[in-house]
Amino acid sequence: MNLCDPRTIRDVMSMYGMTFRKELGQNFLTNAAVVEDIADACSDTRDATILEIGPGIGVLTQELGMRYRRVLSVEIDRRLVPLLRFTLQDCPPGIVEIINQDFMKADLHELLDDAFAAGSVSVCANLPYYITTPILMRLLESGLPFSCITVMVQAEVADRLCARAGSKDYGAITAVLNYYGAAEKLFRVPAGNFMPAPKVDSAVVRIRLWQEKPVRPADEKLFFDTIRLAFEQRRKTLANALSAGFPDIPKDVLTGIITDCGHRADIRGERLDTAAFAALSDRIGIWQAQHPRTQAGAD
Secondary structure: OOOOHHHHHHHHHHOOOOOOHHHHHHOOOOHHHHHHHHHOOOOOOOOOOEEEEEOOOOOHHHHHHHHOEEEEEOOOOOOHHHHHHOOOOOOOOOEEEEEOOOOHHOOOOHHHHHHHHHHHHEEEEEEOHHHHHHHHHHHHOOOOOOOOOEEEEEEEHHHHHHHOOOHHHHHHHHHHHHEEEEEEEEEOOOOHHOOOOOOEEEEEEEEEEEEOOOOOOHHHHHHHHHHHHHHHEEEEEEEHHHHHEEEHHOOOHHHHHHHHHOOOOOOOHHOOOHHHHHHHHHHHHHHHHHOOHHHHHHO
């Protein structure tokens, strides 16, 4: 069954009395070459389990099922479950499992324990814009040892995920993502490759998770708080942005910490890479530990 053929897509949707749900980001790929390239990029080994988020009508699922040892596809729309059983009937038996759950509420450890016990696990997803960051952060913060995460997102989101420190696209999500792994943009997917066609182009990004994190902040929460504060008021200097979030630390002390870390006093947060944020948060943590009375007073 050619699930990239617009006529087939319309016929299958009609057969099951379905329409495209814009609120769920249901835009289905119609370019077979793009689907194959995404499937190929998901893992370095064919002896892997792929966690797919949002299979839709099974366009990508079908290709994953032909390549990998096992595919676990999590689909929130219960109407798609019987449709997927129909469209995926040509996949090798026992390879693809459709799981009708909201990914954001699923117990990932319970869902994937057996898969990790059997070998490598990677993630593949075509993510709607409105939920891209929550899904990525849920995956990264889960602590599960995914080999890589391959996602198709809006092109501008891909630019942010892969941006370098100091560039206009660099932001909090970039700095945090780099703590967990290295992101690379594989290729762009023009809007005309979808049905229905979205208003903007997409791009495919692959994140290879670190087996050993190169950056290890002393206090992970403080590290993330420092990044968040630095970008909440992006136009302000780093000292001013942090001063608003750390009222217990005098601004001149924060400025001193920043310069002691080798930065200009008037630097903005967008200039710091992930390692620099870790070093900065460590110095802030040391000052806070040395001034417990100030901390208690602030509380």
